[in-house]
Amino acid sequence: MLSQLINFLRACFRPRSDQNGQLGSDSGGKQDGLLWYKDTGQHFHGEFSMAVVQANNLLEDQSQVESGCLSTHDSGPFGTFVGVYDGHGGPETSRYVNEYLFQHFKRFTCEQQSMSVEVIRKAFQATEEGFLSLVTKQWPIKPQIAAVGSCCLVGVICNGTLYIANLGDSRAVMGRLVKATGDVLAMQLSEEHNAAIESVRRELHSLHPDDSQIVVLKHNVWRVKGLIQVRLLRKKGLGASYKYGVQTFLFPIFFVVAIC
Structure with a gap:
């Protein structure tokens, strides 16, 4: 059982490894009981650490770090994409988002030939529409799929700019070093729904x-x-719209800041 869990957690963590974003030798992470963690990994702009703890019998959440080319075209742009998907009612929505959101993101980045808020917005919408299409097809044989959903928190670093997009009540927090005291202050970057x-x-x-x-x-x-x-409805979370009868698509709230 534990080995199956660890394999599943590793599947949640899917860092992109290429010449522009090499990963260290510890790319698989480590485990300690129901805790999976990675102390240090490499991404396009530096290092990262990551951890996942299973709190339920069935792990409903997914996460990913993708670093390197952010487009389907090899010419770039280049950067780092981080996604955290807090599933509710089942794992189907978060797994779907984990598989397709970054693919849509790369496609729209290629079409626009640059990174922007609009790229993220279109990727969110395409993922939402794709999942609802899946719900429509599976509804007759799997009606419970209409009751699942997922929060979706995405951070992108590209060309010296940090983009944060949030649907649901996950939270992005940035640590800011106070040089005078050496303390680190937590700054919330996302707005909750x-x-x-x-x-x-x-x-x-x-x-x-x-x-x-x-x-x-x-x-x-x-x-x-x-x-x-939590709002797991279209525009404030992905999926779960059939359950609540809400069909109006809303867009994520963005936070954009220059970091260079």
């Missing part, structure tokens, strides 16, 4: 004025359709 946030509830009501039950206070917790606190 959670029904506990009043602005999110207002947005949901404005998007669904005819649905008085779009947000319900249940057991002192605000929940979408009375079922889930």
